[in-house]
Amino acid sequence: xxxxxxxxxxxxxxxxxxxxxxxxxxxxxxxxxxxxxxYAGGRSPFGLRGAIAAAFADPALPQARLFRYEVxxxxxxxxxxxxxxAEGAPAWTCx
Amino acid sequence: MDLRVSDDQRIIxxxxxxxxxxxxxxxxxxxxxxxxxxxxxxxxxxxxxxKAMGFYGWDIPAEYGGPGLGLVTRSLMAEEMAQHxxxxxxxxxxxxxxxxxxxxxxxxxxQKEAYLYPMLRGEKRGFFALTExxxxxxxxxxIQTTAVRDGDDWVINGAKxxxxxxxxxxxxxxxxRTDPAKGRGGITCFIxxxxxxxxxxxxxxxxxxxxxxxxxxxxxxxxxxxxxxxxGEGRGFGIANxxxxxxxxxxxxxxxxxAVAAQAMSIKHAKLRETFGDVLANRQAIQWMIVDxxxxxxxxxxxxxxxxxKADRGEPFRHETAMAKLVSTEAAGRVVDRAIQxxxxxxxxxxxxxxxxxxxxxxxxxxxxxxxxxxxxMARDLLFE
Numbered sequence: 001x002x003x004x005x006x007x008x009x010x011x012x013x014x015x016x017x018x019x020x021x022x023x024x025x026x027x028x029x030x031x032x033x034x035x036x037x038x039y040a041g042g043r044s045p046f047g048l049r050g051a052i053a054a055a056f057a058d059p060a061l062p063q064a065r066l067f068r069y070e071v072x073x074x075x076x077x078x079x080x081x082x083x084x085x086a087e088g089a090p091a092w093t094c095x
Numbered sequence: 096m097d098l099r100v101s102d103d104q105r106i107i108x109x110x111x112x113x114x115x116x117x118x119x120x121x122x123x124x125x126x127x128x129x130x131x132x133x134x135x136x137x138x139x140x141x142x143x144x145x146k147a148m149g150f151y152g153w154d155i156p157a158e159y160g161g162p163g164l165g166l167v168t169r170s171l172m173a174e175e176m177a178q179h180x181x182x183x184x185x186x187x188x189x190x191x192x193x194x195x196x197x198x199x200x201x202x203x204x205x206q207k208e209a210y211l212y213p214m215l216r217g218e219k220r221g222f223f224a225l226t227e228x229x230x231x232x233x234x235x236x237x238i239q240t241t242a243v244r245d246g247d248d249w250v251i252n253g254a255k256x257x258x259x260x261x262x263x264x265x266x267x268x269x270x271x272r273t274d275p276a277k278g279r280g281g282i283t284c285f286i287x288x289x290x291x292x293x294x295x296x297x298x299x300x301x302x303x304x305x306x307x308x309x310x311x312x313x314x315x316x317x318x319x320x321x322x323x324x325x326x327g328e329g330r331g332f333g334i335a336n337x338x339x340x341x342x343x344x345x346x347x348x349x350x351x352x353x354a355v356a357a358q359a360m361s362i363k364h365a366k367l368r369e370t371f372g373d374v375l376a377n378r379q380a381i382q383w384m385i386v387d388x389x390x391x392x393x394x395x396x397x398x399x400x401x402x403x404x405k406a407d408r409g410e411p412f413r414h415e416t417a418m419a420k421l422v423s424t425e426a427a428g429r430v431v432d433r434a435i436q437x438x439x440x441x442x443x444x445x446x447x448x449x450x451x452x453x454x455x456x457x458x459x460x461x462x463x464x465x466x467x468x469x470x471x472x473m474a475r476d477l478l479f480e
Binding site: 001039041042043072074075076077078080081084 | 307
């Protein structure tokens with residue numbers, strides 16, 4: 001199942017309110033086109049808050065504007081599911 | 096019964112142990128604590144090492160190009176291969192290869208060419224679809240998926256639940272009821288290509304397990320040819336049951352491996368950690384936990400090797416396997432629980448592998464037949480046969 005939450009515009013103030021939990025997130029450009037599907041895993045020092053901030057500081061993503069996340073302790077399998085959705089799931093899946 | 100480990104088996108155990116310690120554990124340090132896969136390049140390198148050792152495809156019979164190892168040897172290997180963070184459900188991250196769907200050894204020549212050999216070469220992946228929303232412990236009665244003959248084809252309708260990685264597979268084994276009047280004799284196994292019209296992966300099911308997710312499947316008027324039947328009409332239950340029984344032995348051994356690793360961590364920690372002026376190792380409460388762990392590990396190991404030994408000798412092993420599976424899965428859960436207690440707060444952090452083992456071991460008491468079903472199997476043998 002894809003992430004259905006609304007996109008949120010990133011700013012340092014907004015980023016500071018993201019929880020430090022484990023989970024998955026997506027980063028998009030201003031038009032809402034997904035640029036990155038990633039997770040904040042067990043080795044991330046500040047969970048989603050740190051991982052999303054790092055994505056917006058990444059020089060490889062200059063067009064990053066929007067994000068959305070999901071707190072999820074099963075972040076690896078959820079991330080795989082989202083990656084599969086983003087890549088275009090096969091016709092025989094429900095997505 | 097002679098369960099002495101032979102010189103060859105001892106060398107195999109030492110080789111696998113060294114491989115885990117020198118290759119897998121260092122590689123794992125760089126991975127996310129819930130990771131189930133190695134980086135592609137690293138996996139290629141380690142697979143080449145395993146091939147050079149002669150262990151690649153470790154559970155494949157010699158006639159299909161594997162090393163043809165017996166179940167005792169494979170159980171000893173499985174215990175070693177599980178002794179790392181991902182070891183329970185991704186032992187050595189799959190670099191030892193494997194037979195995958197062993198049921199395909201029952202296939203006819205055309206099916207072997209189309210599915211078995213590509214699977215053994217790593218070119219095709221399959222899924223095993225037995226469990227249904229109506230249950231998995233009693234497939235003879237719970238299977239409601241039907242297959243109805245229509246000319247040269249069969250038309251399959253129904254649903255399956257908790258099917259590992261079906262969304263990324265190329266084909267699967269689907270068990271369906273072909274004769275409602277015949278009970279377990281009315282179940283047939285079909286080989287189904289992913290993407291067959293009417294085949295649908297409804298959703299991914301996330302569980303306590305970090306390594307692999309499960310899926311829910313639906314079949315709507317899915318038409319497959321008569322030639323897709325594996326092993327003959329009405330033989331599905333037998334095919335599933337024999338292989339499930341056999342698989343419970345290395346399944347139990349993997350649990351023992353995790354318990355051994357947790358016990359080693361506990362002993363090391365108990366000797367280092369000081370409280371109130373003395374190390375934990377000198378506290379009777381901790382000593383008893385360590386002793387109880389050792390008893391759980393040894394009990395599980397002997398039962399598992401005894402079951403494997405009977406299977407290798409061609410004797411009936413269902414009862415022994417049920418006992419080994421029941422005891423090993425429950426004992427390993429207790430061992431890891433005590434290990435977490437000994438480690439205190441660190442035990443429940445993702446800094447250590449204990450929390451992952453604790454979660455994933457809980458599934459082992461349900462997967463491959465829950466503890467209650469193992470007791471049913473043993474009770475049946477003890478009381479009625």
